[in-house]
Amino acid sequence: MTQRGLSLLLDSLTHAEQDPEVRALTAAFGGDPVEVRERLIGAPAVRSRRMLFASGGEIILHDDAVVEVLLHVVPQSPKQQGVDLAEWLPGAGNDATLDDLNAAIGTRRGFAGIGTPWFAVDGAFVRADFRDRRGWNEPGNLESLAITVEQPGLVCAPDDDDCPRCADLLIRWDASEEVDVEATDQALRSARDAGDLKEDLHWVPLDDLRMLHGSGLMTRVESQLTCRSCRRVICFALQRDGAPSFTYCSVNDARRHPLEEIPPVERWGSPERQAAAHAAMQYVDHSPGAWFLVRQGERLYLDARYSYSALIDTSALIELDASERESYRRGGHTYLGELAYRIHMSGPYQEESPYYARDLYRGGGDPGRDYRSEVSAAIVNHTWLAQQRSQQG
Numbered sequence: 001m002t003q004r005g006l007s008l009l010l011d012s013l014t015h016a017e018q019d020p021e022v023r024a025l026t027a028a029f030g031g032d033p034v035e036v037r038e039r040l041i042g043a044p045a046v047r048s049r050r051m052l053f054a055s056g057g058e059i060i061l062h063d064d065a066v067v068e069v070l071l072h073v074v075p076q077s078p079k080q081q082g083v084d085l086a087e088w089l090p091g092a093g094n095d096a097t098l099d100d101l102n103a104a105i106g107t108r109r110g111f112a113g114i115g116t117p118w119f120a121v122d123g124a125f126v127r128a129d130f131r132d133r134r135g136w137n138e139p140g141n142l143e144s145l146a147i148t149v150e151q152p153g154l155v156c157a158p159d160d161d162d163c164p165r166c167a168d169l170l171i172r173w174d175a176s177e178e179v180d181v182e183a184t185d186q187a188l189r190s191a192r193d194a195g196d197l198k199e200d201l202h203w204v205p206l207d208d209l210r211m212l213h214g215s216g217l218m219t220r221v222e223s224q225l226t227c228r229s230c231r232r233v234i235c236f237a238l239q240r241d242g243a244p245s246f247t248y249c250s251v252n253d254a255r256r257h258p259l260e261e262i263p264p265v266e267r268w269g270s271p272e273r274q275a276a277a278h279a280a281m282q283y284v285d286h287s288p289g290a291w292f293l294v295r296q297g298e299r300l301y302l303d304a305r306y307s308y309s310a311l312i313d314t315s316a317l318i319e320l321d322a323s324e325r326e327s328y329r330r331g332g333h334t335y336l337g338e339l340a341y342r343i344h345m346s347g348p349y350q351e352e353s354p355y356y357a358r359d360l361y362r363g364g365g366d367p368g369r370d371y372r373s374e375v376s377a378a379i380v381n382h383t384w385l386a387q388q389r390s391q392q393g
Ligand SMILES: [Zn+2]
Pocket: 163, 164, 165, 166, 167, 227, 228, 229, 230, 231, 232
């Protein structure tokens, strides 16, 4: 009988398909795969190869190096059956709970986000996937174990390579690995408009990306959009002196990308784009880490950050009323600091606060408006994220 166990899975990581470590694993999985899927991911392109075995095993390679091995308790294809987990992890059956896995693996446990437990084992990681990313205290919810090179949550999971919502949005010129920028831009916009992707307005809006790039005013322009299924962040960047890049990132990596200050719209926008910018909210002033003042026409809005213990750290958006506007006219920047402090101290997350009902982020104001997105777009050059980016860029 073939020797199975966690070490056989771990030993295969980072090896090529023809290496003895991977051939040994393939043999333990029962020989030839019943299904092989290949695709190019991103630009610069990485070749993803997934081999699904009848026994419930799966091997994923990136550019011919194993990056992940999966044991599927729940079969992924009609040609596959579920693994017998006890063969690979003595002491744990297919109905293992998280505590059972903990006892069987016996190493440090961590969580990627709320619903993704993992264990650190010999410099690699064992991720446990439970149904709907919960229910790990009841038997029968375990779907798979994934053995990965990288710590879950810090980089994208290779098993998301085929995400049905976001895997086919990079369009290449026929028979080449090069990005068709116009077609890719279109595909991303369609996916965003269909609700498959959420655009992050701390970056260049997708609608401005090619216009800004075409102006030559920035060396690098980047849009970021998050997939609503797999949560990977698509980072699409156009460079003045280089090829476009299209990468799938974790939130952690995506926010570390450099972004230069976006030049004033008058220098690069079409007449329509300039008109839209003038009608939209515009940045007026801010105090780092505390508040932003934006205006729209004659109206003034204060985005005031507030926190409560370690659980709440967010902001409220208040339109200044007549007396506050008058105080601002007299007191300027200092007055806004005092007002933001008053908002924070009132605990605007509770109904007793006079600012609770005025908080436009709570759904007041014009229905259908996404105030948070509008403010994000207005302050893009001034957020702490922008400061962090310009320091690194
Ligand atoms: Zn996705």
